[in-house]
Amino acid sequence: MFSRIKAQYAVYGIMFLLLVSCQKPAQKAAATDEFSAAPVKVYKVQKQKVSEKLVYTATLEAWKRQTITPDISGKIARIYVNEGERVKKGQLLAELDTQSIRLQLAQAEAALAMARANFEDASRNLERMERLYQEKAVSEQQYEKVRLAYEAARAQKDQAEAAVNLARHALDVSIMRAPFDGVIAAKNLEEGDVINPMMGGFSASSGVLTLVDYSKIKVRFEVSPADALRLARGQKVYLENPSLPGQQFEGQVTTVNTSADPQTKKFRAEALINNQDLVLKPGLFGRIILEVSTRENSLAVPQKAILENSYVLVVEGNKAVRRNVTTGLKNTDLVEITSGLNEGDLVIVEGNFGLAEGSPVKVEGEVVR
Structure with missing residues (x-):
């Protein structure tokens, strides 16, 4: 009985070995490749807008700030x-406490009333004296005395009016x-x-108080001499803040200094950013992004696809194939490809570092941008 079972197992083993030995070499290689294939993620090359960007660190300030006093x-x-x-x-x-100011105003108004009465009296006297003088009923000396009294009364009235205006102004400015x-x-x-x-x-x-308006944010940043030549008033900018991931705030350049800082040798620039929802706060830091050159409908790949600044790996027949490329505009995300790739090529963007040309690969996903 025991011998019979042993004989059966021996037969099964021989049959398995015969099946394996009969397997085609290509099938064996495919199985080996699948087992050893490197997992990668790819990016499908497509035409898109590519912009060269300049990026700077900037400080955020309220665009209006006033001390209330x-x-x-x-x-x-x-x-x-x-x-x-x-x-x-x-x-x-x-x-402010306006009690003393109100007393001064009342006093000035009373003095003005008296000065106006004196002026009216002096005006009547002068008018009467002018008639008499023309009729030669009074001497020139008498006429001159009345005229001088009139001038003095008018000056006193003007002075009293100024005192009232000053007291009223003091009352006005005491209210902030x-x-x-x-x-x-x-x-x-x-x-x-x-x-x-x-x-x-x-x-x-x-x-007394500090009032700010940050419905717009003023940002200050410094640029190199070469970059300063590429900036202009009205140029569009974008602001990103680490505390607000995924959000960009649009604005424009308002100032580019024409002389460099003597110590840093850099040029100071300012931009104004829209902040109607008051999301951005003064005193924080942010990242200013300026698009200085743009091309439409260009082939582009993510930065991390480029190896040694000269080539990429694409997937062809489940293998990694090297393609030498020529690059154009670059930014923090994308690189323009001017030659070496075609639209629709699958470029390896994850798992490409250290991957040898010709290595078997297994695509585990596609990166979308």
């Missing part, structure tokens, strides 16, 4: 807003309003603090 000294009576609060143009922000729509960036003083702009009683950069 009165033109006169006084005690701060009320502050009506807090940090981070959005305000509208003309909105009341803060005011928003000069534009914006956000309160800083509350620098508190109610009860005394501010004296004329005597240096506060920091010129602080004031």
Whole structure:
């Protein structure tokens, strides 16, 4: 019984060996290739827009910034807003204690009323005296005395009007309003603090409040002399921020300095970025991208497809085949191919480093851009 089972297993083994030995060499090679094929991902070459881009690090600032402070000294009576609060143009922000100013205004208005009465009286006297003088009923000396009194009364009236206007101006400037729509960036003083702009009683950069408008963002960056020649006012730019992945904000160049910084030998430039949703915040850093040259309908591949700056590997018949290429425009993502590839070629973009020409490959996916 045992011997019979052994004999059966021996027969099965011999049959398996015969089957394997009968397998065609091509089938054996295919099986070996499939087992040893390197996994890769490919990019299908296609025509598209390719832009050469310049990239710089930039600092973000609000495009409008103003210190809110009165033109006169006084005690701060009320502050009506807090940090981070959005305000509208003309909105009341803060005011000084105006009690003494109102008393000065009342006093000036009373003095003006008296000066106007004196002036009217002097005007009537002069008018009467002019008639008498023409009739030769009074002497020139008498006439001159009345005329001088009239001139003095008029000067006193003008002075009183100026005093009233000055007091009214002081009352007006003691009330601080928003000069534009914006956000309160800083509350620098508190109610009860005394501010004296004329005597240096506060920091010129602080004031009572700091108001900013960052519905547009001003960005500053430095460029090399060669790049400065490629920039111009009105040129389109894009801003990217690390805290907002996948988002780009459009703007344009507003300033390119005509002289280089003596220390860095670079040129300073500015751009204005649209920020209507107030997503970007002043004080952050960002990446400015400028398209300086663009070509439409060009063959292009991802940067990582290019090996040793001279060739790519394409998939042909499940093998990696070398293609020497000539490149054109480049940016951080794509490289223009001016010769060496055809539309529709499958270029290896992942798994290509260290891969030898002729190696068997297995395509595990296609990269889409």
